[in-house]
Amino acid sequence: MDKHREAFKDEAYELLSELETSLLELEDAPEDIEIVGRVFRAMHTIKGSGAMFGFDDIAAFTHEIETVFDLVRNGEISVTKELIDLTLSARDHIRTMLDASDGGEATNEVMAGEIMTSLKKLIPGSEEKKEETEGPAAPADLIDEDDSSPTGLPSPDTQGGNITYRIRFRPSRDIFKKGTNPVLLLDELRRTGKCKVVAQTDAIPLLKDFDPEACYTYWDVILTTRQGINAIKDIFIFVEDDSELSINIIDDGGRLDNAAGYKRLGEILIERGDLIHEDLQKVLGSQKPIGEMLVDAGVIDTGKVQSALIEQEHVSDVRESRRKAESLSSIRVSSGKLDSLVDLVGELVTVQSRLSRTAAYQNDPELLSIAEVVERLTCELRDNTMSIRMLPIGTTFSKFRRLVRTLSNELGKEVVMTTEGAETELDKTVIERLNDPLVHLIRNSIDHGIELPGVREASGKPGHGTVHLSAVHSGANVLIRIEDDGSGLDAKAIKAMALERGLVSHDLEMTEKEVFALIFVPGFSTVKNVTGVSGRGVGMDVVKRGIEALRGSIDINSKKGAGTTITLKLPLTLAIIDGLLVKVAEEFFVLPLSIVEGCVELSREDVARAHGRHVANVRGEPVPYICLKEHFMINSGTPGIEQIVITEVDGSRVGFVVDDVIGEHQTVIKSLGSFYKDVEGVSGATIMGDGRVALILDAPKLLQAVEQEEAGIYSKNAKLNP
């Protein structure tokens, strides 16, 4: 039972976030009946399964909101900002209730009451009138009870529970005299689901015998609906006694499906009793289509055949769409299982590289071909496993809509959030860990960046500010941009504040980018007043740490008065990368292949020609290089010819000098653990084919370290020779 409750909660949390998204969309398009339907369905599912698993309080509370949205759906009340506000807080309340069932903080009953009262006020008229509106709404409720969308068409995701009925309705001749219009009954049927009606006219007499007040027509209806048979009988409840009504289930949502399509025409007719088996056999001799033959043979009239044909078509339609829905279906897997799958694939990759190495060593053609196949399969398996973990970033983006809305209300600013590239996929872990940094960046943009509407208009900008979130793939990285058209960063103010705090010295020349980078220093804030939103100088530190933990980098661009753009560069995945294995003395290192541009040789003569400067001539361009052996203080002889691995780091080219380039290496990234957490220049380790450990180099960090080192030397020199 507990397992089911857990499953319900998982589902409910998902539905709640869907609900939030739908509500925010609804605010932008209040007339869109499709979105209202989505809101309604989400709440209805929470209510239904909540009650089933013993979350009665949630079910009861949700029911109340659902009532209001029923009225919205029927067009009795319109979507207002107030309604969205209330529903959003109601959504939050349901969430708290869910959390509370886990032993989380207790729910606030008073708040729940307030939400309820305010919601009821939205219902036209007073409390008593509400009773009235609910009265007539009851029959509508009956029809829509099972989630069918307002148009009556079952939505694809609810197709599973659909049942197809064959209904033959033959009203009594004097039905008109009793004041019943059979067409209205058929209309009511149409509202319950996907419906095809064929009028049977064979009983209509010749004009001379025709009584205009009698009903000669009868109808065959093929109906696909989620309603039970009793609900259908209820529609005919007032005419049932003197009408001929037969309802048969011809397709019950998959359980009766057989491999071959639907029944043949003849079988349908026999089953209906319109045709006897012998007649069918007689006619089956000729070559024409069976329907035509039957009509020609005079055993049956056109109307009947047409009706049967429609049944055939309708049922195959229903089955076809169900098959489509089934093939698109997905399964829910706990993320723990996915994580262990990734771990296993990681180990498989390690073993595979060992196999390839052994095969190459033994030089046995058969073993080599096996190793090659294993390598190919492992590669595919790796890519597939990684793609399972990929999620579109859009889910995170939509969460921020809510944040932007709340914040701008709180601060009295008008902010519009636009997004781009919501379908960009990123590793699940990256997305999860990206959330906090993004929250801080967006809060900053709205609180510090975007000005109050008055200020904006005074400086000739539109009254409402824009925060633009975008995500785009760039090689093995994803670039996420947060752009605002606010006041921008004030480089002077930042530097002044940094001087005041003693973070930089007076005589230090700094580029604009270096100044902007100061905002990531813990405790740094240019804001005089700490607000509830930001200003304590904690946020940007969180951002920097969060992004660095993801092996990403941050870039700030800002123009005073025009806005700020912050670009986050993140790796696609955290677990496995393509690397270039290099050797320095006896040690092996891995450089991420994504930053490698090429390799060139570095001979002793080249070094001598450069007069000790660490700059190499790469195809006519000077490229500075870092000698890893010197930098890591590894003592060993230098081979006659060294290799420079040319990489692109932060937009510029840097070479890394190594003894030998071994080749491409599938690198399963392992953490060095907390013991080595502060070691700079190394971002992790990997296990090579022979079981040894190779370190993964962090090129940007290495470059930074060397830059700082050299800056230190120069400043010392400057002091010595004034």
Place this chain on the structure above:
Amino acid sequence: MSVAAMIETTQYLSFTLDDEVFALDISKVREVMDFTTVTKVPGTPEFMRGVINLRGSVVPVVDLRLKFGMSKAEKTVNTCIIIAEIPLDGDTTVIGALADSVQEVFELKTDQMEPPPRIGKRLDTDFIKGMGKCDEQFIIILDIDRVFSSGELTVVHESGRGMLL
């Protein structure tokens, strides 16, 4: 055997560094493995020997001789790595300790353990839980958690950075 007696007896694993015998609480030891290739992490002090591959996970290795100020020893057939689990920053971290040889597992009652001597030792008293005696030989019982405590590691990090820059 009475319950009280069981509580009072603790098992220790003894090992040697140079000629001295040390011991650590066996409940901290996960396994003992033969010496294998250690990959040095650049920019770290010498006593942090580097990392090894322990069935697919990367485990740091500390040379206890160097940590305790003894001279570096050449690897012999007896050289081995004691894999221990220690708490570090609230997490359990697996760490390898390089020892010249591993001797035996022995039991020691609480009352057989003497407090560390106040003078005449080459080690920081903080690391020592007590002195035990086994077969007429003194054994220094280490508090392995303290040896790798975060205070010690901070020193490690600072010196590491110092070398890098």
